[in-house]
Amino acid sequence: MSAKVQDQDTENLIKETAKRIFFGEGRFNATTQEIADAAGVNRTLINYYFRSRDKLFEIVFQDAQKCEDEMTKLIIFSDLPLKEKLAKHLDMFFEQTKQYPYLEIYMVTQMNQGNCYKDPEMMSTMLGKFYDEIEAEMDKGTIIRMRPEQFALNFISLASFPTSMRPLLEPTMGFTKEQFDTLLEERKDIILDTLFKQ
Amino acid sequence: MSAKVQDQDTENLIKETAKRIFFGEGRFNATTQEIADAAGVNRTLINYYFRSRDKLFEIVFQDAQKCEDEMTKLIIFSDLPLKEKLAKHLDMFFEQTKQYPYLEIYMVTQMNQGNCYKDPEMMSTMLGKFYDEIEAEMDKGTIIRMRPEQFALNFISLASFPTSMRPLLEPTMGFTKEQFDTLLEERKDIILDTLFKQ
DNA sequence: ACTTTAGCTGACATATTTGTTTAACTTTTT
DNA sequence: AAAAAGTTAAACAAATATGTCAGCTAAAGT
Structure with a gap:
């Protein structure tokens, strides 16, 4: 034992x-x-x-991916209003990408080489629910009208890009590590303000 | 000859x-x-x-990077109003990333390994000018108030992410190649609408 | 205390890739 | 026609990375 x-x-x-x-x-x-x-x-x-090395890589990859997916599921299926749901997702997401900033980038390079493990069933269920909630907010007038897919893209872009491209952005924009951390901490509110009408 | x-x-x-x-x-x-x-x-x-293979890679990489930089410079230093400047940049950028979707991603993985060729001098000049114009727009009230760095991040995020992460997003979100192309074509207006007050 | 076995190691065999060299052959230039 | 540059093919050395295997060690079970 x-x-x-x-x-x-x-x-x-x-x-x-x-x-x-x-x-x-x-x-x-x-x-x-x-x-x-x-x-x-x-x-x-x-x-x-x-x-083999490949198997190790595969295991580690699926591991990290599953971890992220679980969290996303948990938040998406929670009973919070959309804005709070997104706020919570941002918290989780910033935490996750701080630890493994290169995970998404790797997924991109692998996806087109056929190494994909996303469950399309679950994905479309989650997206469907997400889109419905977005449409409801548009009806309420809290966000400007557009295809819900575009809103989803906006959200994921604003959230993911600065963290996943950090190694590029930080030096390019002339930030120190500390300054960039501050920037990221401020971003949660910025993103929500950008996405929702004031 | x-x-x-x-x-x-x-x-x-x-x-x-x-x-x-x-x-x-x-x-x-x-x-x-x-x-x-x-x-x-x-x-x-x-x-x-x-x-050597390395030299080839290096040349190809710098080549592609220079090409992108030149375009950016050209647009940033043009005498257009900010919104039109960004619109033009989006046109250029979508064209470029359609051809070489993996360029940015590669830059990210290389940047932290010390293989960086960005000119910090030029970069800070361009950013300074960009930030000034953003502040001016905030004074005019056409965009909501925030640190100009955040606005810049918003812009680059909304523009870059969908294209550079396309191999991941397209299948994950359940789009066909054609549908995603349509989505991207719509994005130019969406991005400007999201960044500027209606 | 003795055996068993999981955990671990060093040495070796193999595969892959790269870069070099040499010799031929073709096309262009002089 | 000769010379030079571009190109190909084959063979080779060297470097690097991976996977295997027999055997060692130390802990667990008896």
């Missing part, structure tokens, strides 16, 4: 380290040796626990 | 092919053989013209 505990420990250590290197630092081409070094374990342990 | 022309042709053919594979198709790990095959030339020609 406690053998299994130790197993879990090392296996998990490798997994978490790989996740950090891949999606926290954006080093998608990191070698098994680099991952092993970062985790402080022998390289062959990666093969021992995960068979 | 015409030897040089032929030289230019093949050299350019390789360059353009590599650019397409890297930043058009997002296959950042494409081998020299794959590039040569796609260009219909012998693999060793890549070494002949560019010494």
